[in-house]
Amino acid sequence: MKTFTIDEAQSLLPLLESLLKRATEGKRAAQAIEAELTELGRRIYLTGGMRVNLAETGRKRTEMEAHLQRVKESIAEIDSIGVQVKDVETGLLDFPCRVDDQVVLLCWRMGETAIEHWHTIEDGFQGRKPVDERFKRRSNSSNNRPN
Structure with a gap:
Protein backbone atom coordinates (compact mmCIF):
# COMPACT_ATOMS: atom_id res chain seq x y z
CA MET A 1 0.00 0.00 0.00
CA VAL A 83 -5.83 7.42 -2.81
CA GLN A 84 -9.04 5.85 -1.49
CA VAL A 85 -12.39 7.20 -2.69
CA LYS A 86 -14.81 6.91 0.21
CA ASP A 87 -17.78 8.87 -1.19
CA VAL A 88 -18.10 10.38 -4.66
CA GLU A 89 -21.15 12.49 -3.75
CA THR A 90 -19.38 14.40 -0.98
CA GLY A 91 -15.92 14.07 -2.54
CA LEU A 92 -14.49 12.21 0.46
CA LEU A 93 -10.94 10.88 0.04
CA ASP A 94 -8.50 9.08 2.34
CA PHE A 95 -4.71 9.05 1.94
CA PRO A 96 -2.83 6.26 3.72
CA CYS A 97 -0.09 7.78 5.85
CA ARG A 98 2.48 6.20 8.17
CA VAL A 99 2.80 7.95 11.55
CA ASP A 100 4.45 6.49 14.65
CA ASP A 101 4.80 3.06 12.96
CA GLN A 102 1.05 2.94 12.30
CA VAL A 103 -0.84 3.42 9.05
CA VAL A 104 -3.61 5.98 9.46
CA LEU A 105 -5.68 7.86 6.91
CA LEU A 106 -5.37 11.54 6.11
CA CYS A 107 -8.93 12.63 5.41
CA TRP A 108 -10.07 15.31 2.96
CA ARG A 109 -13.48 16.29 1.63
CA MET A 110 -14.12 18.38 -1.47
CA GLY A 111 -14.56 22.01 -0.50
CA GLU A 112 -11.95 21.89 2.24
CA THR A 113 -8.96 24.09 1.44
CA ALA A 114 -6.37 21.72 2.91
CA ILE A 115 -5.93 18.33 4.51
CA GLU A 116 -6.51 19.08 8.18
CA HIS A 117 -7.88 15.80 9.55
CA TRP A 118 -6.94 12.18 9.96
CA HIS A 119 -8.47 9.03 11.42
CA THR A 120 -7.53 5.45 12.10
CA ILE A 121 -8.63 2.79 9.66
CA GLU A 122 -11.01 1.42 12.30
CA ASP A 123 -12.56 4.75 13.34
CA GLY A 124 -13.45 6.04 9.90
CA PHE A 125 -14.81 9.50 9.16
CA GLN A 126 -16.66 9.74 12.49
CA GLY A 127 -13.30 9.47 14.27
CA ARG A 128 -11.67 12.40 12.45
CA LYS A 129 -9.07 14.27 14.50
CA PRO A 130 -7.11 17.41 13.64
CA VAL A 131 -3.69 16.87 12.03
CA ASP A 132 -1.03 17.43 14.68
CA GLU A 133 2.74 17.91 14.84
CA ARG A 134 3.47 14.21 14.24
CA PHE A 135 2.34 14.60 10.63
CA LYS A 136 4.37 17.75 10.09
CA ARG A 137 7.48 16.10 11.59
CA ARG A 138 7.00 13.12 9.30
CA SER A 139 6.74 15.49 6.35
CA ASN A 140 9.83 17.47 7.27
CA SER A 141 11.97 14.42 8.03
CA SER A 142 11.05 12.74 4.73
CA ASN A 143 11.98 15.90 2.83
CA ASN A 144 15.39 16.04 4.51
CA ARG A 145 16.39 12.48 3.66
CA PRO A 146 19.35 12.13 1.27
CA ASN A 147 18.58 10.64 -2.15
Missing part, protein backbone atom coordinates in the same frame (compact mmCIF):
# COMPACT_ATOMS: atom_id res chain seq x y z
CA LYS A 2 1.35 3.39 -0.98
CA THR A 3 1.59 5.90 1.84
CA PHE A 4 1.75 9.68 1.59
CA THR A 5 3.23 12.45 3.65
CA ILE A 6 0.86 15.32 4.31
CA ASP A 7 2.80 17.47 1.82
CA GLU A 8 2.56 14.80 -0.88
CA ALA A 9 -1.16 14.39 -0.29
CA GLN A 10 -1.71 18.15 -0.26
CA SER A 11 0.12 18.55 -3.58
CA LEU A 12 -2.29 16.08 -5.22
CA LEU A 13 -5.45 17.97 -4.23
CA PRO A 14 -5.84 20.05 -7.43
CA LEU A 15 -5.67 16.94 -9.63
CA LEU A 16 -7.88 14.90 -7.31
CA GLU A 17 -10.45 17.67 -7.04
CA SER A 18 -10.65 17.84 -10.84
CA LEU A 19 -11.13 14.06 -11.07
CA LEU A 20 -13.75 14.13 -8.31
CA LYS A 21 -15.69 16.92 -10.01
CA ARG A 22 -15.66 14.92 -13.23
CA ALA A 23 -16.94 11.84 -11.37
CA THR A 24 -19.59 13.81 -9.46
CA GLU A 25 -20.87 15.57 -12.57
CA GLY A 26 -20.95 12.27 -14.46
CA LYS A 27 -22.86 10.57 -11.67
CA ARG A 28 -25.43 13.38 -11.47
CA ALA A 29 -25.89 13.42 -15.25
CA ALA A 30 -26.35 9.63 -15.32
CA GLN A 31 -28.86 9.82 -12.45
CA ALA A 32 -30.85 12.50 -14.27
CA ILE A 33 -31.08 10.38 -17.41
CA GLU A 34 -31.95 7.30 -15.36
CA ALA A 35 -34.79 9.27 -13.72
CA GLU A 36 -36.10 10.28 -17.17
CA LEU A 37 -36.02 6.68 -18.39
CA THR A 38 -37.70 5.45 -15.19
CA GLU A 39 -40.44 8.05 -15.60
CA LEU A 40 -40.92 6.99 -19.24
CA GLY A 41 -41.27 3.37 -18.12
CA ARG A 42 -43.79 4.39 -15.47
CA ARG A 43 -45.86 6.34 -18.02
CA ILE A 44 -45.83 3.39 -20.42
CA TYR A 45 -46.98 1.09 -17.65
CA LEU A 46 -49.75 3.42 -16.43
CA THR A 47 -51.16 4.07 -19.90
CA GLY A 48 -50.98 0.45 -20.99
CA GLY A 49 -48.42 1.28 -23.65
CA MET A 50 -47.61 4.26 -25.80
CA ARG A 51 -45.58 5.23 -28.80
CA VAL A 52 -41.92 5.62 -27.82
CA ASN A 53 -39.13 7.18 -29.82
CA LEU A 54 -36.79 4.19 -29.67
CA ALA A 55 -33.87 6.05 -31.24
CA GLU A 56 -34.11 8.82 -28.63
CA THR A 57 -34.45 6.31 -25.79
CA GLY A 58 -31.44 4.38 -27.08
CA ARG A 59 -29.43 7.59 -27.36
CA LYS A 60 -30.29 8.44 -23.73
CA ARG A 61 -29.19 4.99 -22.54
CA THR A 62 -25.92 5.34 -24.46
CA GLU A 63 -25.38 8.81 -23.00
CA MET A 64 -26.07 7.49 -19.48
CA GLU A 65 -23.56 4.67 -19.99
CA ALA A 66 -20.94 7.18 -21.21
CA HIS A 67 -21.44 9.26 -18.06
CA LEU A 68 -21.09 6.17 -15.88
CA GLN A 69 -17.92 5.18 -17.75
CA ARG A 70 -16.41 8.61 -16.99
CA VAL A 71 -17.25 8.10 -13.33
CA LYS A 72 -15.54 4.69 -13.31
CA GLU A 73 -12.48 6.06 -15.13
CA SER A 74 -12.14 8.98 -12.72
CA ILE A 75 -12.40 6.72 -9.68
CA ALA A 76 -9.94 4.25 -11.23
CA GLU A 77 -7.45 7.06 -11.86
CA ILE A 78 -7.71 8.25 -8.24
CA ASP A 79 -7.31 4.66 -7.06
CA SER A 80 -4.25 4.16 -9.27
CA ILE A 81 -2.58 7.10 -7.49
CA GLY A 82 -3.07 5.23 -4.21
Whole structure:
Protein backbone atom coordinates (compact mmCIF):
# COMPACT_ATOMS: atom_id res chain seq x y z
CA MET A 1 0.00 0.00 0.00
CA LYS A 2 1.35 3.39 -0.98
CA THR A 3 1.59 5.90 1.84
CA PHE A 4 1.75 9.68 1.59
CA THR A 5 3.23 12.45 3.65
CA ILE A 6 0.86 15.32 4.31
CA ASP A 7 2.80 17.47 1.82
CA GLU A 8 2.56 14.80 -0.88
CA ALA A 9 -1.16 14.39 -0.29
CA GLN A 10 -1.71 18.15 -0.26
CA SER A 11 0.12 18.55 -3.58
CA LEU A 12 -2.29 16.08 -5.22
CA LEU A 13 -5.45 17.97 -4.23
CA PRO A 14 -5.84 20.05 -7.43
CA LEU A 15 -5.67 16.94 -9.63
CA LEU A 16 -7.88 14.90 -7.31
CA GLU A 17 -10.45 17.67 -7.04
CA SER A 18 -10.65 17.84 -10.84
CA LEU A 19 -11.13 14.06 -11.07
CA LEU A 20 -13.75 14.13 -8.31
CA LYS A 21 -15.69 16.92 -10.01
CA ARG A 22 -15.66 14.92 -13.23
CA ALA A 23 -16.94 11.84 -11.37
CA THR A 24 -19.59 13.81 -9.46
CA GLU A 25 -20.87 15.57 -12.57
CA GLY A 26 -20.95 12.27 -14.46
CA LYS A 27 -22.86 10.57 -11.67
CA ARG A 28 -25.43 13.38 -11.47
CA ALA A 29 -25.89 13.42 -15.25
CA ALA A 30 -26.35 9.63 -15.32
CA GLN A 31 -28.86 9.82 -12.45
CA ALA A 32 -30.85 12.50 -14.27
CA ILE A 33 -31.08 10.38 -17.41
CA GLU A 34 -31.95 7.30 -15.36
CA ALA A 35 -34.79 9.27 -13.72
CA GLU A 36 -36.10 10.28 -17.17
CA LEU A 37 -36.02 6.68 -18.39
CA THR A 38 -37.70 5.45 -15.19
CA GLU A 39 -40.44 8.05 -15.60
CA LEU A 40 -40.92 6.99 -19.24
CA GLY A 41 -41.27 3.37 -18.12
CA ARG A 42 -43.79 4.39 -15.47
CA ARG A 43 -45.86 6.34 -18.02
CA ILE A 44 -45.83 3.39 -20.42
CA TYR A 45 -46.98 1.09 -17.65
CA LEU A 46 -49.75 3.42 -16.43
CA THR A 47 -51.16 4.07 -19.90
CA GLY A 48 -50.98 0.45 -20.99
CA GLY A 49 -48.42 1.28 -23.65
CA MET A 50 -47.61 4.26 -25.80
CA ARG A 51 -45.58 5.23 -28.80
CA VAL A 52 -41.92 5.62 -27.82
CA ASN A 53 -39.13 7.18 -29.82
CA LEU A 54 -36.79 4.19 -29.67
CA ALA A 55 -33.87 6.05 -31.24
CA GLU A 56 -34.11 8.82 -28.63
CA THR A 57 -34.45 6.31 -25.79
CA GLY A 58 -31.44 4.38 -27.08
CA ARG A 59 -29.43 7.59 -27.36
CA LYS A 60 -30.29 8.44 -23.73
CA ARG A 61 -29.19 4.99 -22.54
CA THR A 62 -25.92 5.34 -24.46
CA GLU A 63 -25.38 8.81 -23.00
CA MET A 64 -26.07 7.49 -19.48
CA GLU A 65 -23.56 4.67 -19.99
CA ALA A 66 -20.94 7.18 -21.21
CA HIS A 67 -21.44 9.26 -18.06
CA LEU A 68 -21.09 6.17 -15.88
CA GLN A 69 -17.92 5.18 -17.75
CA ARG A 70 -16.41 8.61 -16.99
CA VAL A 71 -17.25 8.10 -13.33
CA LYS A 72 -15.54 4.69 -13.31
CA GLU A 73 -12.48 6.06 -15.13
CA SER A 74 -12.14 8.98 -12.72
CA ILE A 75 -12.40 6.72 -9.68
CA ALA A 76 -9.94 4.25 -11.23
CA GLU A 77 -7.45 7.06 -11.86
CA ILE A 78 -7.71 8.25 -8.24
CA ASP A 79 -7.31 4.66 -7.06
CA SER A 80 -4.25 4.16 -9.27
CA ILE A 81 -2.58 7.10 -7.49
CA GLY A 82 -3.07 5.23 -4.21
CA VAL A 83 -5.83 7.42 -2.81
CA GLN A 84 -9.04 5.85 -1.49
CA VAL A 85 -12.39 7.20 -2.69
CA LYS A 86 -14.81 6.91 0.21
CA ASP A 87 -17.78 8.87 -1.19
CA VAL A 88 -18.10 10.38 -4.66
CA GLU A 89 -21.15 12.49 -3.75
CA THR A 90 -19.38 14.40 -0.98
CA GLY A 91 -15.92 14.07 -2.54
CA LEU A 92 -14.49 12.21 0.46
CA LEU A 93 -10.94 10.88 0.04
CA ASP A 94 -8.50 9.08 2.34
CA PHE A 95 -4.71 9.05 1.94
CA PRO A 96 -2.83 6.26 3.72
CA CYS A 97 -0.09 7.78 5.85
CA ARG A 98 2.48 6.20 8.17
CA VAL A 99 2.80 7.95 11.55
CA ASP A 100 4.45 6.49 14.65
CA ASP A 101 4.80 3.06 12.96
CA GLN A 102 1.05 2.94 12.30
CA VAL A 103 -0.84 3.42 9.05
CA VAL A 104 -3.61 5.98 9.46
CA LEU A 105 -5.68 7.86 6.91
CA LEU A 106 -5.37 11.54 6.11
CA CYS A 107 -8.93 12.63 5.41
CA TRP A 108 -10.07 15.31 2.96
CA ARG A 109 -13.48 16.29 1.63
CA MET A 110 -14.12 18.38 -1.47
CA GLY A 111 -14.56 22.01 -0.50
CA GLU A 112 -11.95 21.89 2.24
CA THR A 113 -8.96 24.09 1.44
CA ALA A 114 -6.37 21.72 2.91
CA ILE A 115 -5.93 18.33 4.51
CA GLU A 116 -6.51 19.08 8.18
CA HIS A 117 -7.88 15.80 9.55
CA TRP A 118 -6.94 12.18 9.96
CA HIS A 119 -8.47 9.03 11.42
CA THR A 120 -7.53 5.45 12.10
CA ILE A 121 -8.63 2.79 9.66
CA GLU A 122 -11.01 1.42 12.30
CA ASP A 123 -12.56 4.75 13.34
CA GLY A 124 -13.45 6.04 9.90
CA PHE A 125 -14.81 9.50 9.16
CA GLN A 126 -16.66 9.74 12.49
CA GLY A 127 -13.30 9.47 14.27
CA ARG A 128 -11.67 12.40 12.45
CA LYS A 129 -9.07 14.27 14.50
CA PRO A 130 -7.11 17.41 13.64
CA VAL A 131 -3.69 16.87 12.03
CA ASP A 132 -1.03 17.43 14.68
CA GLU A 133 2.74 17.91 14.84
CA ARG A 134 3.47 14.21 14.24
CA PHE A 135 2.34 14.60 10.63
CA LYS A 136 4.37 17.75 10.09
CA ARG A 137 7.48 16.10 11.59
CA ARG A 138 7.00 13.12 9.30
CA SER A 139 6.74 15.49 6.35
CA ASN A 140 9.83 17.47 7.27
CA SER A 141 11.97 14.42 8.03
CA SER A 142 11.05 12.74 4.73
CA ASN A 143 11.98 15.90 2.83
CA ASN A 144 15.39 16.04 4.51
CA ARG A 145 16.39 12.48 3.66
CA PRO A 146 19.35 12.13 1.27
CA ASN A 147 18.58 10.64 -2.15
